[in-house]
Amino acid sequence: MNISNRQDQMYLKKLKVLYVEDDSETREQFREFLCRPLGTLITAEDGEEGLELFRIHKPDIVVTDILMPRMDGLTMAHEIRGIDPNVPIVVITAFEQSDYLLRAINIGIDKYVTKPVNSYLLFECLLECAHRLRAEEQLKLERKREIQNIRMKYHESVAIMAGGMAHDYNNLLQSILGYASLAKTCVNPDSECYSHLENVDKSYLEAHKLGERLKILCETGSEYMQTGTVLPLFQYIITSALRGTPVKLISDCPVETAPVNFIENHIRLVFSNLVTNALEAMPNGGTLRLSALTSVVDELDSIPLEPGSYLHIMLSDSGPGIPAENLPNIFDPYFSTKARCNISGMGLSLAICQTIIINHGGLITAESGAESGTTFHIWLPTSAELS
Numbered sequence: 262m263n264i265s266n267r268q269d270q271m272y273l274k275k276l277k278v279l280y281v282e283d284d285s286e287t288r289e290q291f292r293e294f295l296c297r298p299l300g301t302l303i304t305a306e307d308g309e310e311g312l313e314l315f316r317i318h319k320p321d322i323v324v325t326d327i328l329m330p331r332m333d334g335l336t337m338a339h340e341i342r343g344i345d346p347n348v349p350i351v352v353i354t355a356f357e358q359s360d361y362l363l364r365a366i367n368i369g370i371d372k373y374v375t376k377p378v379n380s381y382l383l384f385e386c387l388l389e390c391a392h393r394l395r396a397e398e399q400l401k402l403e404r405k406r407e408i409q410n411i412r413m414k415y416h417e418s419v420a421i422m423a424g425g426m427a428h429d430y431n432n433l434l435q436s437i438l439g440y441a442s443l444a445k446t447c448v449n450p451d452s453e454c455y456s457h458l459e460n461v462d463k464s465y466l467e468a469h470k471l472g473e474r475l476k477i478l479c480e481t482g483s484e485y486m487q488t489g490t491v492l493p494l495f496q497y498i499i500t501s502a503l504r505g506t507p508v509k510l511i512s513d514c515p516v517e518t519a520p521v522n523f524i525e526n527h528i529r530l531v532f533s534n535l536v537t538n539a540l541e542a543m544p545n546g547g548t549l550r551l552s553a554l555t556s557v558v559d560e561l562d563s564i565p566l567e568p569g570s571y572l573h574i575m576l577s578d579s580g581p582g583i584p585a586e587n588l589p590n591i592f593d594p595y596f597s598t599k600a601r602c603n604i605s606g607m608g609l610s611l612a613i614c615q616t617i618i619i620n621h622g623g624l625i626t627a628e629s630g631a632e633s634g635t636t637f638h639i640w641l642p643t644s645a646e647l648s
Contacts, residue, residue, distance in 0.1 A: 266388070270298065273391040277301040277318060281311035281325040281334060282353075294380050295324075298387070308332030312340050320348070322390050324383070327354035335364045342368055347397075349390035353378055398563060405565030431472045438465045485524045488644045492518055492553055494525070495532050495574070499551060502536040507546030514553040519643040521572050527617040531625075534610035535576055535637055542580030542635065550577040555643065566624050570643045577636040583629040591627060 278299050282288040283306055295302050303318050305311035309332040311325060323341060325334035338350050350368075355376040371393075372386040441461040448454045492514050503510055539549050552575040558566045583591060590596045594612040618625040622642045629635040 269388050269392045269395060272395045273298055273300070273387060275300045276321040276391060276394070277303065278322045278324060278387070279303045279305065279311060279315055279318065279320040281305045281308060281323070281329070281337065283307050283326060283329040287326075291378075291380075291383075294383075295387075298384060308334055308337030312337050315341055315344065319345075321394060322349045322351065322387065324351045324353065324387075327352060335368060335370075338368050338370060349393065351383070351386050351390065353383070399560075402560075402563055402565060405563075406567075408565070431469065434465055434468055434472060438462065441465070485526075486522050487525060488522050489520050490518055491521055491523055491528055491572070491641070492574075494528060495551060498529060498532045499536050499549065502533070502540065503549065506540060508540060508543050509546075509548050511548055511550045512552075514551060518553055519555045519570065519572055521621075521641045522644050523621060523641065524617075527621070531614045531617050531639075532576075534614050538610065539576070539578040539580065539635075542578055547579035549579075551575070552577075556640075558640070564624065564640070566640060571623070571640040572643055574639040574641070575636055576639075577634055579634045582633050583627065583635050585630075588627065588629055592625075 276299060278295065278301070280288070280291060280295060280302060282291065282304070285306075288304055288306070292302060292304055301320075303314055303320060305314050307329040308325070311323075311334075312332065314320075315323065323338070325337060327334040334352060334354070338352070341348060341350065346369075349371040351372040351374060352370050353374045353376060371390060374383055374386060438461075441458050445455060445458045448458070496510075496512060496514075499510055536549070543549075554573050555570060556573045557568075557570050558564050559568050587596075592611050592615045594609060596612075615625055618639060618641070624638075624640045626638045627635060628638070
């Protein structure tokens with residue numbers, strides 16, 4: 262057995278297959294055979310039930326008989342093609358007439374197996390389907406990794422530029438603050454002019470915070486790195502932020518997790534930003550769940566990371582969720598749904614989080630749904646992967 266064939270078999274064990282057959286004896290026979298090499302097998306008695314199960318479970322491959330009551334296999338396949346044009350469909354039938362073959366060709370059936378079916382021939386058909394799906398997923402994954410590498414280089418450049426700009430920016434702010442302080446000594450403290458100068462002081466403090474957030478991005482060298490577990494730091498940051506709020510923390514993290522290499526100031530900023538966003542999403546209270554596990558990313562996974570061991574951290578809130586139309590843009594710089602006049606809503610917090618995590622060799626993503634809350638996923642390579 263060659264390597265590609267072994268990989269296809271391993272991949273097949275991850276897939277979900279819908280098998281539609283009206284004859285109960287045949288269905289049971291093939292169910293027992295198909296359960297062994299597959300990840301999940303879903304069975305249906307006819308095309309109508311098969312179509313409904315397809316909508317619910319979204320299987321990766323469909324195997325179906327043709328002649329069945331209520332809805333035949335080809336009619337079901339035609340409906341499935343309207344839902345998912347790319348799902349592989351294998352037809353099993355005793356009919357070889359040209360009209361069935363023409364219908365199958367027009368629908369775009371991937372494989373056509375005649376009865377009586379050789380079980381191993383059917384298995385080979387499934388392997389070919391798995392091979393195609395695996396190849397398509399590898400292409401998508403390679404594209405994701407290319408985009409991730411481009412983003413990494415972009416964020417590295419942004420970090421260097423932001424650090425330099427922040428230094429000059431803070432110097433200019435200091436000059437502004439100095440002149441404002443001098444001006445205050447020249448006017449009556451009860452005057453309108455003095456109150457305006459005090460507003461300059463307040464604006465300086467907000468601008469200075471922004472400058473410090475940008476400045477921190479330039480700290481990318483190994484001299485800033487430390488190795489250890491980050492979960493106690495996360496839990497401390499979250500607990501401190503939630504103190505005095507109506508939001509409760511639920512932590513189901515293991516006692517010990519794999520160590521990672523990290524820059525403490527950066528990681529603090531990431532979780533401070535994420536917790537702040539979560540609190541803003543739950544002004545009337547809710548729950549914030551922190552979870553973590555060590556996971557291995559391999560070449561068969563659809564995560565755009567280099568294969569290896571990662572600490573996978575999940576932070577979930579019970580807020581209203583992020584609208585679907587906004588979700589693809591949340592890590593874009595200056596994307597925000599907050600009022601532009603609000604300094605805290607400048608749309609940089611998640612962009613900075615992404616830059617920091619990418620600079621750590623990791624990945625941050627978000628999933629959300631209407632009224633189902635938002636979960637941020639963070640993958641950080643374990644220290645063994647960075648040594």
